[in-house]
Amino acid sequence: MTRKPWDLAFTAEPAEVAGLRRIMRLHLGIWGLHGVVDEAQLCVSELVSNVITHVGPGTPATLAVSMNGVHLRIAIHDPDPRALPTLLAANTDSESGRGMALVAAVADRWGVELGPDRKVTWCELATGLASSDGHVECPGVRRAETLLEMRAATNPPGLPGASRLARATAEESVIMVITDLLHWLHAHGCDAEDALDCAQTRYDAELGGAGEGLCHRSSA
Template sequence: MTSLSTPVQAASVGHPAYSQTFPCEPSTAEIGRRLVRDVLAIWHLNDLADRAALIITELIANASRHTPCPEIRLIVWRPSARRLRVGVVDREPSRLPVLSQAADDDESGRGLLLIDAVAGRWGYDLQGSGRRPWGKEVWAELRTEGDE
């Protein structure tokens, strides 16, 4: 089982960010939840921890289910004092996320619906330049209450 090799040490000023690479497998979700909670505690954003942990869990599940990538990068970022962004980067730019309705009897397929319900907004950004992106980041943002 993979674990955090070093304690989370995220900057608490400016536009801080934290990222780390992990195996692209369902068991990474537990590590991702812990990482998100630890970073948000450092940033004094504990009130967002449950929603952010749900989001990172779903993003990891989607990456491990829908991409053949051996690794993913988890990102927790403060693009501004009022926004928190959590994301997963994989190396499969051709498999883009699509919000769809799952049938009542489907056992999966609701991850993006959950993210859409709890996040202020979500989306994806292709990584790399030009016509040949090397990957994508699927992300979701939450609004903070901070006045930093």
Template sequence: MHTFSVTESQPRRCVFPFAAEASQVAGLRQAVRAELALWGMSALADEAQLIVTELASNVVKHVGQGSVATLVLDAGPNQLRMELHDKSGKEPQHLHPACDEESGRGLLILGALSTTWGTVRTTAGKAVWCELPLALDETRRRIQRATTVMEAYGPAVGSPAAWLPDRAVLEESVTSLILDVLHWLTAQGLDPDDILDRAQTHFEAEAV
């Protein structure tokens, strides 16, 4: 995978060609984090990496293993725009949140993290794009922190990373983490039920 920035008139635009394979996706995540650090946007790195993984994994599943694709990062004054181009004209389906289809989870993540997103037809196929605000709100900060925790938790218990495109892996990893926290709370002499009730109350209030 090669990385290059375009002309000085657009110093914060970068293009990452890659093949839709697991090893390439891992390298793509690292390249995105490194580029955002150079741009002074490290605060967006966790969210950007999560979105990139979902979009690239969708290409692996629905376009084909090894398919040629391109990620474009374009930083404006108020947002970071991310575009993933592939050679398939098939647009992502809008699936119900309860659906078990992996592509549905990717769309939910886009909706939760980005201010806006969509798809556009290109001469070669399509591009899925989204925009991340440079200023994070509280919901995005919570998602970012949870992503950081799950990145560390998966390897700690010998499980794949929680963001892999497998709903069963995601649910098992999160359930295990919550179970560990409940045991920890009990060991600290705290009431797990009380903590869960308080967390649910805060979650419902923030979701309004």
């Protein structure tokens, strides 16, 4: 999977935060990084709130998201190099600085880059990826790849092997495997539609599991 860097210009206003959180969830879903969505949304909220508080509402800013190796990098650009983020101890009574404490708590690392007329406040989250263009290792993905490899072994002309499949070809292979499984259910007197509904329900539950992404749950 190619995860190309992207950025989005916005105005630092409280009303913009919810939209930025939704965009982050959407893009991370496309990237297959469901397991870090909550942490990424928190970091976006706090980094943007930091600009609103210390630089001022209405500040033109940019959200930039990229991969740094196997880490997800989230950066907020703003035009004031003088207003630096403040990190306070968690037990402080002050309201200021708590946002960066939250970022520091969930991120592997964070920092600030200063320029003559701008600054970039960034953080990086561990993703569980084996490589920047790979997928999150998990039992479900490994089982699916095993099925694809087995099908490739029995259909060598059209399916050269899961590791070499282009994304479109791999998607078609997955559909073929699902189709074969539906034939198996029908042949054994099972309700294929009911099985699909149950699979979708289980998938949705695992994808939205409290504190755990789909690829962090053990197999049944």
